Each structure stands twice: as C-alpha cells, then as structure tokens.
Amino acid sequence: MNLEVTLAGKTFKNPVTTASGTFGSGAEYEQFVDLAALGAVTTKGVANVPWEGNPTPRVAETYGGMLNAVGLQNPGIDLFCKRDIPHLKEKGASIIVNVCGRSTSDYVEVVERLADEPVDLLEINVSCPNVKEGGIAFGQNPDALYEITKAIKAKAKQPIVMKLSPNVTDITEMAKAAEAGGCDALSLINTITGMKIDIHRRKFVLANKTGGMSGPAIKPVAVRMVYQVSHACKLPIIGMGGILTGEDAIEMMMAGATMVSVGTANFHNPRATMEVLDGMKAYMERYHIEDINEIIGCID
Amino acid sequence: MNLEVTLAGKTFKNPVTTASGTFGSGAEYEQFVDLAALGAVTTKGVANVPWEGNPTPRVAETYGGMLNAVGLQNPGIDLFCKRDIPHLKEKGASIIVNVCGRSTSDYVEVVERLADEPVDLLEINVSCPNVKEGGIAFGQNPDALYEITKAIKAKAKQPIVMKLSPNVTDITEMAKAAEAGGCDALSLINTITGMKIDIHRRKFVLANKTGGMSGPAIKPVAVRMVYQVSHACKLPIIGMGGILTGEDAIEMMMAGATMVSVGTANFHNPRATMEVLDGMKAYMERYHIEDINEIIGCID
C-alpha cells in the first residue's frame, strides 16, 4: 500500500501533516505521536521577531468547533531555528514552516533566514484573521496576494505554499492570484471569522471580540473550496478544515487535496493525526486501493 | 415582561420568526406550534411562477449542521396568495414573505402581486447559493445589490428586508449597498456554501454538488456578521444562523438583531420555535429583564 505523496517536488511519506498553530512545534505532542510517522510536522506561524499575540481569553468553544484569537504569539525565527528545527530533525520529522508577518519585508526576512535550514516547504500565512496588520489583509485582496507571493517567491529557497483565507467571496480568484504570483502550492482553508457572546456576562468571550472558527463544523466549506480551487488552477493543495477522522481526510483528498492537515482534532484527541492515518489505511484496505494518489481529486 | 418588538415600522408580538424554507408555509408545523404565538411566520421563497427546484438528493447532514440544495422549489405567487396567505391569516399569524426570482423583473412582479395582501414584511432573497440565475448573483456584488434593492423598493408596498449572503469578503459592504438602495431592514445570514462527498460511492452527496450550510455549526459566523452589520449601518436586523435555543436567540439579539429566525432547528425538533421563545422568557426572568428591547445590541 503506497501512502507516499509528492507535493511541489518534495516527497512525504504520507499525506498527513498538522495544521499550523494546533500542534505547537511538535514537541508538545511527542508523548502521543511519533513525529517521524507523520507526512510532515507543520509548525506554528513564525515571524522575524517574537510576537506577544493577543490578550486572553484567546479560545472559545462553539458547536462542533472552536474560535481562536491567539494572534500569532511566536518566539521569532532565531529561537525557532536554534531550538525547534533541530529538535524536529532529531525526531526524524519532515518540516513545513508556517510563516507570518506584518509586512512583506517581515515575511521575506523569515523566508531568507530559512534558506539553509532543513525545511521542506514554506507555508505562507496570509490569512490569519486575528492580527491587525499583515495576515488576512493580504489574503482578501487578489492584487495584494499576487504581489506578496511574487516577492516571497523571489527570495525563497524552498517551495512556497500560500495559505488562503476562506473569508472571501470567490476563493478561486485568490487561488489564481497566488498562482500568477508564482507559488508552488496552496494551503486551504484557514479559519472562518466568527464571534461568541457570553450572554450571562454580556461580554465577548474572546478578548479580541472575533476569532477564527475551526473544527468539524467548517469541513463542508473546506471541502467545497478545495474542490473549487483544484478545478480553477493547477497547483497542488494541502487541504484542511475540520478533519477529525481518516474518512474526513479521504473526503478532502477526493475533493482535490494532495496532502491534508489535522488541526482542531488534536485538541479533542492528542492522537488524532495517527488515528486519521490509520483510518486512511483502513479505507484503502477496504476498497483495495494500492496507491493513495489514485483518489486525489477523483470526483468531478 | 415585554417581548414585543418593532422592525421597519411593523410591530411583532415577539422577536421569534421562522427561517424561510425551513417551515414550509407554516401549515406543516401546526401540529407542533401555535402559529399565532410566533412573532411571525416567514414563508418559503416564492417566485412569480412555480419553480421545480433541483434534482435530489437535496439535503445532506454535516457535523452540527446540514447542507441543502433545494433550489427554491415553490408554487408561484398565485397559488401562494390563494392558499397560503389566507391559511396563515386564519391561524392568526403575522406574515413575512420570502421572495425569490431569476431577474429583477421576477422579483418586482412578486412584490407587486403582494401589494394588497395582508403581509407585514417582504424578505428579498438575493442570497440563495443553489440556483444558477438570480439568487446569490445579486447578493455577492454590491452594485447589483444596490440596483435590485432600489428597483424593488420602488414598487413594494410593504417594508422590504434584503436577505444577505455570508459568502462574501466584507458583509458590511453589502449591508451598506442595500441600505443605500433604500431597504428597510436586513436579514442575515443565508447559508454558507459547502460540499459533502460520499467517499464510499465516490460521488457528491448532493445532486447539485454544492449546497448551503445551515445549523448550529454556522452560528459564530452569523453572530459575527450581525454584529458587524449592526455597527456598519442603521438598518434593523433579522438575525439567523444556527439558533437552536433561547440562549442562542439572546446571543443573536445582543449582537444586534431585533428579530431572530429559527431554521434548521425545526428539523431537529418541530417545537424548536416555541422552545426558543420559552428559553428567552426564562433568561429574561432570571436576569429580571422587563423588556426584550433592552438587550438588542447591548454589546460593543
């Protein structure tokens, strides 16, 4: 049974990676998951300098999902390169680094700093709804997305994966802008902006008022967007949004994803990534599928 | 305890109405709900002529919600006026008619036909994601929304409520366009476009491939948009999306809604509207709230 996939010229032992920001730098889940058994570990968004993130409360539960407004707290690229990359390599993990920034030059600085690091892909987060500058501002405007993609691509040594926001009228327009900008793959979806009110205290639950919704509640939107994008451009896709089981992962791949990320599910079950992988294998066995690549985008 | 609310100059005995398309023409729920006890019954979208709707399967379950692609099957305005309006009046219900069309003139025709009918509000559905023409085409483009609002407003005898689609980058831009077009109130949100794949049969679950997602899964998006719109324009709002309980309805009103619609919840529990109303009353008692109007938009 072959689970190996190739995305943007890089080969991964299986299609399952972690959704950025839900798996820390990998180390937090080591007691539950053999990091080397994952297709790759995708790390929490990292910027050129440390970021404090937003005030608390930063997370809230919703029906079948959650909201977060962490605001990209991160240690900055220096500590990340010194501590997190060597640790992941020592554990035998393939690495996808999620990159964030407030301006184009922030992103470029991180990308340049990673040039000689043993990193497989750079996932560029232009879709975080929880920060004032950068983030989603690039992800909701096709021209801005095109420009930043071009700027980052010009400096990146590794393939770049633009991570798209679902908070747009037409996701295919954004995908095409990123493609035109020269990126190598797309990640989707980031979180959908939502809000929760504590009616007993008459307050927003999140200090940031709004947060990004994730978890199984959003899966139908993710599947739809992955499908639309896979038909609108030629780029390979890392699909995510609400994957809880192996069957969810299969659905995302049938919609057109080459790899899948498991996010919020990790909070519900720290072994979720492994169970997704096991579920995918069970599905392949049941239907006598020799090669997982067969099912990618098998629906039209 | 006062539950009466006034929206666009019309007074309703309480803020609870039904979400269009989830309550038939009211008659279907009579065994479970006293229609006169509702703030109003909002009826299924009606066009100038009968529509067949989409092929089946038209509905699919999702985590904490559902997808539908009914495609606005409806009996046309003639049968509607002859049968459904008299029946609702006989039962003592206030009526909000949801209007759909393929072109501006379709909408206008329905609105004109309703001029002398005992209808409180006209809810204009420019946000159905499941039909090729009309529907969402008007709801995703501010200029088109402005134009159609103006055209309908010019002919409507009752106040018009434009029903907005959440499938947009910036909901406030749409709200402002509808406001500029002269509408009297806004309804939000319609469904979020989603997709479900049957991985065992390798087929789309819905014949239409995509459908509109509704139910508690989408509530955080609805609350967020109601809040944003209530701060971006002066129009009163009918808030909907995922309301299952009285507490959900209170949350929607705190976000800025004057009335609330209960939709998918009816499928889960045919008495949902009544239980929402009871839950609201219980909340008001617990916190000694004399007048429900006090809580509208009480969060900033």
Next chain:
Amino acid sequence: MEMIKETAKVVRQQQIDEGIFDMELSFPKGAALAKPGQFIAMYCNDKSKLLPRPISICGINKEEGTLRVVYRVAGEGTKEFSEMKEGDTLEVMGPLGNGFALKEEKAIIIGGGIGIPPMLELAKQLNVEKTVVLGYRTSTFLKDEFEAVCDVKVATEDGSQGAKGTVIDAIEKYGVEGKVIYACGPMPMLKALAVYAEEHGMEAQISLEERMACGIGACLGCICKTKGKDHHTNVNNTRICKDGPVFDAKEVVFA
C-alpha cells in the same frame, strides 16, 4: 394526518442478521395512530447529528403501545441506534407519511432487502388472498414471521434459497398472481415492478426512499418526480415524506 414527537424507550433490541437490527420502541401515542407503510423519524442522541433518520414501521402493537423497526446499519446514526439497549431512550416523531392503501383484491406483497421490514405489518393487516415475495442477497431475515402469515416465495441473488435472481424472477418462477402489488425495496426493483404491473394490468403501490431533513413536508428535501402536478407546489414533484412514501407506480417518473 396526526403525528407525535416524543421520547421513546427501547423495550427490546436484537441483531437478526449481519448488520441488521430489530428494535421495539415504547411509543404509545405513535402506535395508536400507526398504519402499515408509514415510517417514523428517529433522532440521534449524539448532538453532532441533528437530522432524524427515517425508518419504516415493521410492526405495530397497539395493546403494548409499541412500534417495531428493523433496520440496517448504514452509517453513524443507525450505528448509534444499534448500540442502544433496553431502557435507553431517544426522540421519535411519527407516524409519518401516507402508508399503503389496503385494497380488497388479491395481493402480491413484495419486499427487497432492507425494504422487507415494512411489508410485514402490511402482510398481517391485509385481509385478502395474498402471496409474499421476498428478495435477499443471500441470508434471509424475517422470513419465518412472514411464513406465519401467508405463503412466501423467496429470491436470492446467488440462488442459495428460492429463485435465483430478483423478486420478478421469483414471481415468474413460482407463477405468483394477484391484482395489486405492494412493494418496498431498492429503486431498480421498484422500477422493474412498475413496468411489470403496467404490462400485467396490475395496480402497484410502491414505497420510495429519499434523503430527508424535516420528515413532515416543510423543507422540500425529499421529492420524487411525478407525472402529475403536485397539489403542494404545483410542479411535477411530490414530497415523499408527506404525500408518500407510498405512491401509485403509474404516477412516478423513474430516473
């Protein structure tokens, strides 16, 4: 059409074939109203699943106030039901739909696969000369109970019991005759029976299936294509949950 929504209690549950379960629900008000061919909407306790599962009524016990359902584990919802034990409760709404119209004429009662259960209560209540024809893949279930009521012919796909092939093969092999066909089963079987009835000048009442949301005619999720205009929306669509699930085969447009 009166219907009830209530908490029902499982009074008995057992597995009767591979993946097929037989559950008896205490639901007195529903049982009092139920007729053969109607169905109930069963809600999951798992709150991530909000829509009810439509399941046909297989048995009605008005004295005990119970309804019996026989169902196949198809997905998550029926899996949840199958794990319930005596004393467990779930929300149920019903009886729903029109049910069969019981005619005073010689009957052929036909069930295919998981369409077999609703035919049992009909076979019991239909007080005319009748033959039951049951189509299975291989193994049989509920057959004994039908045999206690009337003559039963069987078809199996692999020919391991009765006629090899479909229920039509059994009808032909055993020369089963009648004036009215009552049938439930997979769409290809129903379509074939519609043609068969037409050719033989018989009436055919067929019970259809479609994905449902409301179960009571409000959402327009569950329509079938019909030859005539529907009274409800004045188009060639009829709601299966409300105006069906049983249709005169002549009225139905098959895909």
Next chain:
Amino acid sequence: MEMIKETAKVVRQQQIDEGIFDMELSFPKGAALAKPGQFIAMYCNDKSKLLPRPISICGINKEEGTLRVVYRVAGEGTKEFSEMKEGDTLEVMGPLGNGFALKEEKAIIIGGGIGIPPMLELAKQLNVEKTVVLGYRTSTFLKDEFEAVCDVKVATEDGSQGAKGTVIDAIEKYGVEGKVIYACGPMPMLKALAVYAEEHGMEAQISLEERMACGIGACLGCICKTKGKDHHTNVNNTRICKDGPVFDAKEVVFA
C-alpha cells in the same frame, strides 16, 4: 512531564453542595503520576463539544488507581459530567501542569470557592506546620476533610461562618502565619494574596485559570502575562496549562 490519555470510569459521584459535585475516576496510570496542584482534561461524550474541560485534582489514591475531582456546574460540559453515574466512562488526559512545589516551611494553604478542591490533596501531602484558610460564599463544602488534616480557618462573604469577608480577612482575624502561601481561587483573591505575600515577605504559589484548548502547551490559548520572558516563546507570556497552573506570584502580571 509524563501524561496519559485514556478512557476513565466513574467509580463514585455525589453532589456535595448546591451545584457542586464530587467525582472519583478510575484512571490508574494518571493516578500513579499525579501530584497536588496538577489538573486533568476531561472530555465530553456529547460530540458537539470538542474541547476538554480542565479540572483540578482534588484527591489522589494511588492504591486504588483513582483521581478525585470536585467541580461546579458552570455550563454544558460540567452539566454533562454531573449527570454521569457509577460505571459511566469518559476520556481523560492527565496529569497536566506543574503542580505545587512542596516546601519545608510553615505553610498557609488557601482556597477560595471552587479553588478549594485542589488544596485538599496538597494539605494532605504537605508535611509541615500548616494552616488551611477557606473562603466560601455562604455554605461550606470539603471543610470536614480539611479539618481531619489540620487546623482550618474559614471566611464567608456573609459572615455566616468564620470571618466575614475574604480569606485575607480570615488570615488577619485569626492571626494566621506562615512562610509560604499556597493558593487557588478567583483572580481578585489571588491578586490580593500576591500583594499580601509581598508585603509580608512571604513566598506565594498561586494556581491560575484560563480558557484552554489543547491543555498541553500546543495552542498558546491559555497564557498569563508574566514579568519575565517565557522560555517557550521568548515573550512575557507563559502557558498556564504547561508551565502553570501554579506560578510564583512574583512572576505574574495581574490585569
């Protein structure tokens, strides 16, 4: 820090005050590792709620392999737990967090409201001269069990028992003394204790609360503001679930 995620079984549950429940969970691997001041993540069986509820460990029984939790019904999740009966199961992860550092010095152990439960196991294990100070609204719970271990002073908001007011009022009224404060309770109480400890040259270990998603340091949901740079992200934020919930009060920046 080793932690376990497993299905745990409820071995006992009872209500001990209005809205307050006392549950004993069979969770042998977790019990073997647990220390006072740590907590567990309890998952709901209702699948519409995916995030675990963090609940402090109130008792550790290594022989029986059980952990005891005492919790208040605050919302839907704790309501679900409160309805569980002996033999029911739920997913649990733990032990989580750092726990208290047991010092060889005279101790004041302070609990306020639903912050009282985690102090019981500490009171049992802390083998030094110690006084327990408990702050309640009106009615008391767990008090007897503390009294079985050491001297207990009480404060109630309405003065119906012990000192009227807060735990600080009780400390002052009864002249409670010690070198180290161990405390859990509402934020205003912890803030007041931090000031009190500072003024009296005492060490204060305080246990903090924040909304959590992962419970194990991965999501950065549950930080508190700290004076020093955190080893993890190199900013003035520290993860409560992983590097707390117990902090040296001197390190914490109060809002």
